[in-house]
Amino acid sequence: MIIQNKLLRMIADDLLAAVSPRYSEPKRLFGPHAQVYSQNYEDAMIGEIFTRIGFGSRRFVEIGVEDGHQNCTRMLLEHCGFSGVWVEMDPEACARIRTRFAAYIESGRLVLVEGMATAETINDLIPPEFRDVDLVSVDVDQNTTHVWRAMDLKARVACIEYNAAFPPMLDIETPYEAETVWDGGHIYGGSLKAIERIGAGKQMSLVGCDLHGVNAFLIADSEDLSKFSAPFTAENHFEPLRLQLVSERGHRRVKAS
DSSP states (O other): OHHHHHHHHHHHHHHHHHHOGGGGOTTSSOOSOOOSSOSSSHHHHHHHHHHHHOOSSOEEEEEOOTTSSSOSSHHHHHHSOOEEEEEEOOHHHHHHHHHHTHHHHHHTSEEEEESOOOTTTHHHHSOGGGSEEEEEEEOOGGGHHHHHHHOOOEEEEEEEEOOTTSOTTOOOBOOOOTTOOOOSSSOOSBOHHHHHHHHHHTTEEEEEEOTTSOEEEEEETTSOGGGSOSSOSHHHHOOOOOGGGSOTTOSOSOOOO
């Protein structure tokens, strides 16, 4: 059934690409499907970005990883020689990470930080040696934009969850309440325009979104932006939420971190 679902999603994605020339533009991030451990083809998108700009420090920080089974950086850790930090607040998920990824933790290639990521705590949670990284990923649902804005690290690439229920031209963020978690409704996080704005404040430009309308991808302005589709705006890169294409686990309805 899992293989059948994956094949159906790939067919649906290919049909969508076929009916709109937009998805065939060479500077956009859409390309071959690859989903090693990610949920929404983030593996493919991240791989394509690094194919264009190259690896640097081979370090990552990911905020909100659940038990590590399915996230944006496991591929980099296990197959690309990266080291990094995972931040997760769910004690049971952290226990599974300590068991499943014991070898990486013992070698020092993976640092697991158990704690709630808020705008007030995030910079204390991240070790100093991971303040300059190739990739940062933030998916904490309710307060994603607020946590990302507060982070003082420097990243070449960012993968940030956005709320596709908000139209791309509207700059909207949910009010910040540190202890609030997503209730499964439509009001959470921030719009793609808010992601664009926050990225600009970090000298980063929006270069694409996954086809499922879940994650936005940004790169540092110091990289070669000519390799990506301009203009670097929410209006150009917005993808609507396509829940029918999301992986068999679905978009998480309850998240503790």
